[in-house]
Amino acid sequence: MLDVARVAQVSIATVSAFVNGSANVSPAATQRIEGAIRTVGYQRNAVARSLKLGRTHTVGLTVPHITNPFFTEVVSVITQAFDRAGYAVMLFCTDEHLSNQDEQIRLLLERMVDGLIVARVGEDERFRSIVGATKAPFVLIDRLCEGVDADAVVLDNRTAVAEAVGYLTGLGHRRIAYVAGGTGISTMQERAAGYRAALEEAGLAFDPALVRLGDFHEMDGYAAAMQLMTLPDRPTAVFSANNPMVVGVMKALRDLGLNCPKDVSVACFDDFPFADVFHPQMTTVRQPVQAIGEQATALLLERIAGTAASEPRRLTLRGRLMIRGSCAPPSGWAAQSA
Amino acid sequence: MLDVARVAQVSIATVSAFVNGSANVSPAATQRIEGAIRTVGYQRNAVARSLKLGRTHTVGLTVPHITNPFFTEVVSVITQAFDRAGYAVMLFCTDEHLSNQDEQIRLLLERMVDGLIVARVGEDERFRSIVGATKAPFVLIDRLCEGVDADAVVLDNRTAVAEAVGYLTGLGHRRIAYVAGGTGISTMQERAAGYRAALEEAGLAFDPALVRLGDFHEMDGYAAAMQLMTLPDRPTAVFSANNPMVVGVMKALRDLGLNCPKDVSVACFDDFPFADVFHPQMTTVRQPVQAIGEQATALLLERIAGTAASEPRRLTLRGRLMIRGSCAPPSGWAAQSA
DNA sequence: GAAGCTAGTTGAAACGTTTCGGCGATGTCA
DNA sequence: TGACATCGCCGAAACGTTTCAACTAGCTTC
Missing domain, CATH: 3.40.50.2300 (Response regulator)
Incomplete structure (x- = not known):
């Protein structure tokens, strides 16, 4: 800016006025300044500006x-x-x-x-x-x-999860596992509350054995699903309260040779671009x-x-429940209800 | 920093020396400065610092x-x-x-x-x-x-694509479509070159009708696949040179009732977290x-x-070719090779 | 023709740092 | 005791802007 001022033969204050349009500058000066800016290759320094302006x-x-x-x-x-x-x-x-x-x-x-x-x-x-x-x-x-x-x-995490889990109970599931991340976070507490609320609504007892808490990572989801699916009385549905963990859940099912949704229904929090492209098409809660x-x-x-x-x-x-193909009535339920 | 200096009864220069460890400051002064920093709640201003330091x-x-x-x-x-x-x-x-x-x-x-x-x-x-x-x-x-x-x-885009397309020709495909984004970009030119090289290597003629260029978006991939798959002599495999477009391709197959890999093989550039979780498990080029x-x-x-x-x-x-389940020999080929 | 306006311009201070030369005080060595 | 380092500290300039009060011409108006 000093250089520009020198070349254009005006003061620094005038250059500043021109650059910011903060005051009138004569056509003659304008022209000289524009030229000077080009020849010098001037670019304003935002850090000096920030220091002065405080923003x-x-x-x-x-x-x-x-x-x-x-x-x-x-x-x-x-x-x-x-x-x-x-x-x-x-x-x-x-x-x-x-x-x-x-x-x-x-x-x-x-x-x-x-x-x-x-x-x-x-x-x-x-x-x-x-x-x-x-x-x-x-x-x-x-x-x-x-x-x-x-x-x-x-x-509104509570309502969103309650709706999703309610959808599962509505399909006839009575043993619904819940896989989630750490507990210290408001989000996770609300989602857990939604899970319990939906169970209660359906008259189902809360079973701690069906809840697995991990650390948000795929491998935690994998471990959780491995444990859950080898339980003597294994769940017929899994809800994962976060997205990375559901990847692990699906891999566990694959490795156990379990079919989704035939053997287990799965739904999860957070939609993703591939959710409706591959099989099974994932039922998710979309934020x-x-x-x-x-x-x-x-x-x-x-x-x-x-x-x-x-x-x-x-x-x-x-949130919005995106119902796709990854959830189905538990096997044997259709007969029972008929 | 001025406030800190005042409270600690030292000069600004001394505070700066303490904060940056750039010079010795006496234990007595150190203690007063530390106290002053706490009471004032001082935090150094990185923009002033940047202005002075030039970084x-x-x-x-x-x-x-x-x-x-x-x-x-x-x-x-x-x-x-x-x-x-x-x-x-x-x-x-x-x-x-x-x-x-x-x-x-x-x-x-x-x-x-x-x-x-x-x-x-x-x-x-x-x-x-x-x-x-x-x-x-x-x-x-x-x-x-x-x-x-x-x-x-x-x-090395050329080699990566050549390898992937070579894998498809190796499976017996002779009509392999190529779906990609804009042409003005080095990456895309190299990938296209890899495609042509692989065809040539396999003794296959380059057919412009099998090439569809879009704008990197899912919908472009969708449109491309829709056109390709309704061609009178439709391709038996599709390679998508970028990832968002393959989502569109897969959706088009779904909407056309075509099964991957039974009716069409699909492979694409860029791996993604869900690639080996769902069906079909996607064959990709992993960067x-x-x-x-x-x-x-x-x-x-x-x-x-x-x-x-x-x-x-x-x-x-x-790159590395991640071979999964989305590619198979074209139908009728097994018999022919037997 | 004096007074008052206006448009254009400017010098200088300020923003919060770093750094350099200098200055006392203290210690060390001959 | 005097010369000389060393240590701890400080004043002030500089980084590149913005802004404000002040100034000069040139006009207008009575």
């Missing part, structure tokens, strides 16, 4: 795993929405590790992001203090955090990823602009 | 579509690798649009990223001039750019995503550190 036009985004198809899509929607708004987004994957998350958020805050969208991980204490210590606005997605007064957009991403972006942009009401807003969206 | 410890990453499973995994690997190195990454999706890409790279450069990793899109002219005009290092992944002397890590991401990161970090030799380096990795 970086950059936001942070952290998710547990970008390879989880739910997060893949949410990240996709969010990055594109911010892109349209002229913001850059810094992406981090916590890999479900608390220490990663703390460090990443520290890094983001140090870089003076204008705001953050966080799909939280792990326990609350540390996160609460981080959020409390900064004035940068946070928006929580997917997972809430008790005691944190941040905007949030989440799913409104587009809406989640766009709402989260909108909430954060409003906070950044300062136009939002001060009390935290919480959006709860509804 | 942001931030890199840019642009890919066409993060939902394409190949890019999902590469992005995952790259973000984690940079995270470990203490860098933040700004992610952009070009959505295969040239204008997006230009604008995003401009934004990134303006933000003074220390370097960029780019999975390029579209034609070369504009991109060449952008790369030429900046001194920030670029690393190209997946797609090359003629005339740009940047480091790159790519796949070494882990290696691609890590190598690209390493190349860029070396450039940033200035330790790299000055001439551009090009890494070409090999």
